[in-house]
Amino acid sequence: MTQIIWNGLFVGSFYALVALGYSMVYGIMKLLNFAHGDLYMVGAFVGFALLTSFSGFTATLSLVALLVVLLLSMVGTGLAGVAIERIAYRPLRNAPRLSLLITAVGASFALEYGMRIVAGPNPQVYPVRLGGSSVHVLGARIGVAQLVLIGVAIALMVALNAMVMRSRQGRAMRAIALDPVASRLMGVDVNRVIARAFFIGSALAGAAGVMAGSYYGSINFLMGFIIGLKAFTAAVIGGIGSFKGAMLGGVVLGLLEAFGTHYLGGQWRDVFAFAFLILFLTVRPTGLLGERVTERV
Amino acid sequence: MRKTKLAVALVAVSTLALSGCQGVFGGSDKSSSDGPIVLGMAVPMSGSSSAIGPYMKNGAQLAIDEINAKGGVLGRKLKLNVQDSACDPKTASTAANKLVAAGVTMSVGGYCSSATLPTLSVFNKANTPMIIPAANSADLVSQHLPNVFLINGTGVQQAQAAVSWLTKQKATRVALVDDSTSYSTDITKRAKTDIGKTGGAMKAVLHESVNAGESDYSSNVHDIVSAHPDFVYWTGYYQEGGLIIRQLRQAGYHGKIMVADGSVDGKLISVAGQQPAQGVYATMTETPDTMPGAGDWIASYKKKFGAEPGPYSPQSYDAVRVAAKAMKDAKSTDGKKIEAALMKIDGFPLFSGKLKFTADHTLTQGGFVILQVSGTKFTLADDLKN
Numbered sequence: 001m002t003q004i005i006w007n008g009l010f011v012g013s014f015y016a017l018v019a020l021g022y023s024m025v026y027g028i029m030k031l032l033n034f035a036h037g038d039l040y041m042v043g044a045f046v047g048f049a050l051l052t053s054f055s056g057f058t059a060t061l062s063l064v065a066l067l068v069v070l071l072l073s074m075v076g077t078g079l080a081g082v083a084i085e086r087i088a089y090r091p092l093r094n095a096p097r098l099s100l101l102i103t104a105v106g107a108s109f110a111l112e113y114g115m116r117i118v119a120g121p122n123p124q125v126y127p128v129r130l131g132g133s134s135v136h137v138l139g140a141r142i143g144v145a146q147l148v149l150i151g152v153a154i155a156l157m158v159a160l161n162a163m164v165m166r167s168r169q170g171r172a173m174r175a176i177a178l179d180p181v182a183s184r185l186m187g188v189d190v191n192r193v194i195a196r197a198f199f200i201g202s203a204l205a206g207a208a209g210v211m212a213g214s215y216y217g218s219i220n221f222l223m224g225f226i227i228g229l230k231a232f233t234a235a236v237i238g239g240i241g242s243f244k245g246a247m248l249g250g251v252v253l254g255l256l257e258a259f260g261t262h263y264l265g266g267q268w269r270d271v272f273a274f275a276f277l278i279l280f281l282t283v284r285p286t287g288l289l290g291e292r293v294t295e296r297v
Numbered sequence: 298m299r300k301t302k303l304a305v306a307l308v309a310v311s312t313l314a315l316s317g318c319q320g321v322f323g324g325s326d327k328s329s330s331d332g333p334i335v336l337g338m339a340v341p342m343s344g345s346s347s348a349i350g351p352y353m354k355n356g357a358q359l360a361i362d363e364i365n366a367k368g369g370v371l372g373r374k375l376k377l378n379v380q381d382s383a384c385d386p387k388t389a390s391t392a393a394n395k396l397v398a399a400g401v402t403m404s405v406g407g408y409c410s411s412a413t414l415p416t417l418s419v420f421n422k423a424n425t426p427m428i429i430p431a432a433n434s435a436d437l438v439s440q441h442l443p444n445v446f447l448i449n450g451t452g453v454q455q456a457q458a459a460v461s462w463l464t465k466q467k468a469t470r471v472a473l474v475d476d477s478t479s480y481s482t483d484i485t486k487r488a489k490t491d492i493g494k495t496g497g498a499m500k501a502v503l504h505e506s507v508n509a510g511e512s513d514y515s516s517n518v519h520d521i522v523s524a525h526p527d528f529v530y531w532t533g534y535y536q537e538g539g540l541i542i543r544q545l546r547q548a549g550y551h552g553k554i555m556v557a558d559g560s561v562d563g564k565l566i567s568v569a570g571q572q573p574a575q576g577v578y579a580t581m582t583e584t585p586d587t588m589p590g591a592g593d594w595i596a597s598y599k600k601k602f603g604a605e606p607g608p609y610s611p612q613s614y615d616a617v618r619v620a621a622k623a624m625k626d627a628k629s630t631d632g633k634k635i636e637a638a639l640m641k642i643d644g645f646p647l648f649s650g651k652l653k654f655t656a657d658h659t660l661t662q663g664g665f666v667i668l669q670v671s672g673t674k675f676t677l678a679d680d681l682k683n
Contacts, residue, residue: 007515014513121343121383123536125567131547141549216512216540218568220345226511261516267477267506269516 002140004258010146012254013153017208018231019238019246020160021081021201027241028177028197031100035084035107036205037228041221042111043077043206044213045119051127063148066128066214070152073210074203081202082195084111090191108228115221123220126213149211156204157247163200164243173197177241226270233277239287248288333376334369334630336361336620337401337425338613339392339416340408344383345509345536348562349408349609353430354379355602356610357405360617362601370621371628377617382416384409384534393419401425402630403623405616408609409534409559410434410480417445424632426639428619430612433558434480435487438657443636446658448619448647449612450582450665452480455557456487458665458681459580463528464495465679466553472503472526474517474541476533482506484532484557502526509537518544532557539568546573558582561608566673579668579675582612583649591648611648619645619652 018040025033050069088107092100130145164170172193175183184190208227213219230253238249253273260272280287338357342350354377361375369375378399380392389409393416396404404420407413407429414436420427426444429437433449450458463471473488475481485504492501503524507517518541521529529545529552531538538560545554546569555578556565566574591611598606622645624630627638645652649664669678 003519004516007513007519010515011513116343122347123345123564123568125564129570131570134547134549143547212512217543217570218512218536218540220536222510223512258516262520265506266514266517266520267508269508269511 002138004262005255006137006140006142008255008258009251010150010254011257012234012251013150014208014212014227014250015230015234015253016247016250017153017156018205018227019234019250020157020243021205022231023235023238023240023242023246024160024164024173024197024201026235028173029089029180029194030097031089032104032232033201034101034104034228034232035088035111036201037224037226037231038108038111038115039077039081039084039202039205039224040209040212040227041115041219041224042080043073043202043209044219044223045115045124045209045221046076046206047073047210047213048119048124048126048219066130066210070207070210074206077206077209078199078203080111081198081205084202085195085198090194108225112221112224119221121221123218126217126219128214129217130214145215149215152207152211156207160200160204161243169193169196230273233273235287236277236285237280237287239289242287242289245287245289252288331373333374334371334624335376335378335399335401336617337393337396337399337404338377338379338406339382339389339396339404339413340379340406340431341384341412342379342381344385344388346384346409346534346559348535348564348607349431350379350381352607352610353406353408353613355598355604356430356606356613357617359598359601359610360614360621364617364621370624371630375617375621379406382406382408382412384412386412386415389413390415390419392416396420397423397425403428403620403635405430405613405620407432407437409478410437410483411478413437414479417442420444426620426623426632426635428616428639430616431609432480434483436479436483438659441657444632446619446639446654448616448649448652448660450649450662451659452483453487454660454662455580455665456484456491458667459484459488459530459555459557460491460495461681462555462578462580462667462679463492463499463530464497466528468528468553469498470500470502470524470526470528472505472521472524472529473501474503474505474507474521474529474531474533476509476537477506478509478533480559481532481534481557485530488530488532507533507537507541509533511537512540514541514544515548517541518548518550521545522548522550527552528555529553530555530557531560533559535560535562535565536568539565539574542569542577543573553578555579558608561668561675563673566670571673574670577670578678579670580665581608581668581675583664583666615647615649619647 022036047069084107088103132144134141134143172188234249234253235246237252238245257269257273261269340350340353341347361377365374380395382389382392389412404427408431410432413432421442421444429447431449433451435452473485475485489501538556558581561579561581623635623638627634643653650662653661667679668675
């Protein structure tokens with residue numbers, strides 16, 4: 001039992017990291033960024049490229065080097081997110097919301113198959129792998145690498161929450177989420193703030209990608225698709241647009257999957273997860289912590 | 298507005314008509330009696346099993362070059378047309394349609410069973426005989442299509458090989474894990490039945506299916522470990538197989554692990570990590586490295602492609618030779634006549650033994666062996682011949 005809960009929490013923390021970016025972009029500009037899951041994939045590949053190019057250096061200092069690579073990949077993925085926003089979404093700022101949604105699906109495919117051209121269709125194996133020892137807690141086997149990854153995830157989430165709640169940038173984001181027109185009248189540079197939100201959200205997804213790559217070891221150009229859907233589900237379960245909701249939703253989804261797999265069998269995992277998406281959308285569309293949503297896509 | 302609609306409809310209809318005509322004329326290509334005889338091959342050149350496609354393509358090309366050097370078939374040269382099936386049903390149907398449109402006389406491809414299944418009817422409609430070198434789910438022959446022939450051991454034979462190895466290893470608690478694809482579930486189901494029949498101390502304690510394409514299998518692995526097996530048999534492909542082996546070892550599983558032929562590739566070892574993969578067994582049709590007397594063949598393969606042959610290179614080589622033999626015997630490139638000739642073949646030497654098709658269009662003997670991971674390679678552990 002403890003083991004199932006732990007497995008759920010571990011997977012859930014990845015979902016939560018990706019769901020945060022989803023939720024943040026939705027909260028600010030009411031856009032379901034379907035390309036978000038693919039930014040997770042881009043992050044994994046940027047990390048892969050960095051690690052292979054410095055392979056001699058990383059062999060000696062693997063954990064420190066991995067953290068440096070993590071930060072660099074976050075910057076790289078963040079910039080990719082900003083570029084997508086600039087090229088694909090900003091020209092449609094005043095277009096109907098459906099056009100934006102369709103553009104997002106297009107951006108997702110462009111990222112997937114663009115990466116296929118750059119990195120090839122074959123799965124790649126990460127040069128640095130986290131593995132190592134594990135500890136036993138209440139009958140569950142907990143890997144030290146898993147603890148480090150969850151620690152990094154929590155640190156990133158806390159930092160993001162502090163940024164949004166305490167800083168001027170965060171206040172600007174919240175203001176735009178409330179009313180973009182009024183914010184602009186009050187002198188907020190809406191485009192810059194949205195670009196910054198994209199940078200942060202994408203960087204978080206990229207961080208999750210590098211962490212997944214270094215823990216599981218195998219990456220491919222379609223790896224962002226399923227996690228994108230799962231992160232969306234997590235965001236909906238928690239209440240889309242809400243930060244705490246995204247984190248809670250990720251963990252809840254991870255746990256639901258772990259228990260679903262245990263009681264129903266592995267092939268039911270996705271059915272179970274997406275059935276909960278439908279259930280939440282019909283019974284409680286605002287999610288666990290969400291506010292009242294007036295418009296939905 | 299109405300006019301535009303009409304114009305659109307006209308364009309659509311004429312395009313359809315044109316493409317239909319193309320099909321008819323394109324199809325007539327194969328009965329024409331000059332120019333090369335084209336053999337089609339839909340194999341994964343991209344996607345999760347992309348390592349296999351080039352091996353199969355080269356194997357087939359080697360046979361074609363040898364046959365052409367001896368004057369070809371029916372006085373005509375052979376030519377290979379390779380399309381990417383990506384191990385994906387949709388992509389594979391497209392590939393098969395492209396091959397039919399290109400007027401191939403026979404098909405010598407097919408790796409992933411789930412991707413090969415939808416191509417059967419495409420080739421059947423075009424009256425194109427298929428010699429499938431690698432895909433081996435029993436679903437492929439269960440429709441009893443006259444044009445479908447398997448020259449790889451079937452899931453039934455693979456399951457038998459696996460269970461005889463399990464018996465030899467005195468396994469008692471076996472966990473069967475598949476990836477819900479046709480090829481994979483076929484083997485686990487048969488193995489479960491066969492284990493039930495052995496009547497000894499051996500039991501199948503768990504039958505688990507996972508979703509392909511994910512990276513975290515910890516929930517499945519937890520279920521496997523809590524069933525306390527002493528042998529885990531994974532029947533899916535190497536991508537997920539590598540992850541599952543690694544996660545099983547991380548979860549503290551110390552028992553034996555065996556994989557099926559879809560996982561036999563060096564990538565399995567690199568995804569799992571060299572340490573966790575050591576000692577993993579595999580059920581596999583004979584590869585060049587494990588075949589007695591394949592030295593000359595390996596040498597000519599190396600000379601031609603500058604690389605070692607891989608899994609299913611020999612089977613693809615055999616598929617082309619069988620295709621050529623059938624066309625020679627039939628003295629025709631007509632699908633029906635080739636099929637009749639295929640059924641008459643008796644004792645044609647393949648790498649896996651003498652060829653004789655059963656009424657189901659499968660091999661009479663499977664030729665499976667047991668391999669074991671040692672270092673970064675699979676080596677022969679047992680040929681199951683005694």
